[in-house]
Amino acid sequence: MRRRPTVPVVLVVAAILTGLAVAAGLTLAPREVRVPIAVGTPAEVSGARVVARADQVSRSAGRAAEASRGRVAAVSGLVAPAAPPYRLEEAGAPLRRLPKVSVRSAAGLVDAVESGTTAMTGQASGAPFTFDIGTLNVQGSQHRANGTGRAAMHATTILGRGVDLVGLQEVQDDQLAVLQGRLPGWTIWPGQALGNQGVRLQIGWRNDLFTLVDSGSITTTFDHQQRPIPYVLLRDLATGGEFWVIDVHNSPRDQEADRDSATAAEIALVQRLRASGHPVLLMGDTNEHTEFGCRVAAATGMVGSNGATPSSCVGAGPVKIDKIMGVGGVSFSGHVVDYGAPVRSATDHAFIHATVTISPLG
Numbered sequence: 383m384r385r386r387p388t389v390p391v392v393l394v395v396a397a398i399l400t401g402l403a404v405a406a407g408l409t410l411a412p413r414e415v416r417v418p419i420a421v422g423t424p425a426e427v428s429g430a431r432v433v434a435r436a437d438q439v440s441r442s443a444g445r446a447a448e449a450s451r452g453r454v455a456a457v458s459g460l461v462a463p464a465a466p467p468y469r470l471e472e473a474g475a476p477l478r479r480l481p482k483v484s485v486r487s488a489a490g491l492v493d494a495v496e497s498g499t500t501a502m503t504g505q506a507s508g509a510p511f512t513f514d515i516g517t518l519n520v521q522g523s524q525h526r527a528n529g530t531g532r533a534a535m536h537a538t539t540i541l542g543r544g545v546d547l548v549g550l551q552e553v554q555d556d557q558l559a560v561l562q563g564r565l566p567g568w569t570i571w572p573g574q575a576l577g578n579q580g581v582r583l584q585i586g587w588r589n590d591l592f593t594l595v596d597s598g599s600i601t602t603t604f605d606h607q608q609r610p611i612p613y614v615l616l617r618d619l620a621t622g623g624e625f626w627v628i629d630v631h632n633s634p635r636d637q638e639a640d641r642d643s644a645t646a647a648e649i650a651l652v653q654r655l656r657a658s659g660h661p662v663l664l665m666g667d668t669n670e671h672t673e674f675g676c677r678v679a680a681a682t683g684m685v686g687s688n689g690a691t692p693s694s695c696v697g698a699g700p701v702k703i704d705k706i707m708g709v710g711g712v713s714f715s716g717h718v719v720d721y722g723a724p725v726r727s728a729t730d731h732a733f734i735h736a737t738v739t740i741s742p743l744g
Contacts, residue, residue, distance in 0.1 A: 661710030
């Protein structure tokens with residue numbers, strides 16, 4: 383007579399079945415399940431302890447997690463605990479502290495104050511701001527040899543003197559390319575945007591101090607040719623203050639009628655731009671020592687970097703044909719007639735530069 387299996391045999395069979403279940407990746411015992419979730423605290427769900435990780439959740443991780451959900455199958459009647467519900471969130475850019483910025487004012491440079499993850503970006507619009515301005519006739523390549531080499535010297539001069547905004551005259555195409563390459567972090571306008579004749583006059587500024595808001599030109603006669611006179615509206619990044627800049631070059635030698643005509647057009651331009659409510663700076667080679675400055679000052683109220691005023695329009699000497707003037711809450715200091723190296727070797731003009739403070743009046 384066959385005997386029933388004893389208890390030890392039953393235990394052996396159970397052990398074999400358990401081993402098969404374990405090999406299949408299943409277990410009856412609760413285990414820790416780690417899934418990337420947006421919640422930041424542990425939670426008890428369906429007997430499994432879910433621990434949130436600090437890891438960023440990417441799209442690929444999200445897709446893998448989605449694909450893995452619901453893959454648990456029954457083996458020999460045994461079912462693993464269901465994964466708890468969760469939601470994947472795409473990770474955003476990490477927070478970072480903004481760098482310190484400097485706020486420029488008439489009193490000089492002061493550090494901005496950081497607060498948390500934000501930083502002060504400047505003063506209120508209308509606050510005074512100060513920078514250095516210059517005007518330079520580069521003496522074009524058509525007038526003198528080594529035009530590109532001399533343009534490289536001019537770039538060295540501009541950077542070395544600490545000028546932030548400059549008006550250039552007599553620029554040729556080959557010299558423009560050198561200036562653009564040797565003044566990193568600068569914008570030079572109009573570049574070639576106003577055609578071949580428009581290359582002759584350029585306005586350059588530091589991108590970390592100013593940004594271009596508007597631009598335009600008028601046309602005057604220069605040395606029997608029609609030439610655009612460029613102007614720009616710049617915004618001071620530290621204060622939000624805006625101001626116009628005009629770069630001029632009037633006819634040379636005995637072409638008095640053309641100079642007078644150009645001066646009249648430039649006066650009208652200053653008056654029109656000033657009517658917009660913004661200060662106006664004018665600089666360039668006027669080819670007149672006193673007449674241009676006196677006419678413009680009388681008609682517009684402009685003052686000169688050399689101390690010229692509408693009532694005393696010549697200003698302090700040496701009086702040059704290269705001028706820097708302004709109106710609309712504009713004041714100058716530190717006027718320099720600069721022939722220092724390498725200026726004298728690079729052009730037949732002085733490099734005129736000064737410090738200007740603009741206190742917008744409205």
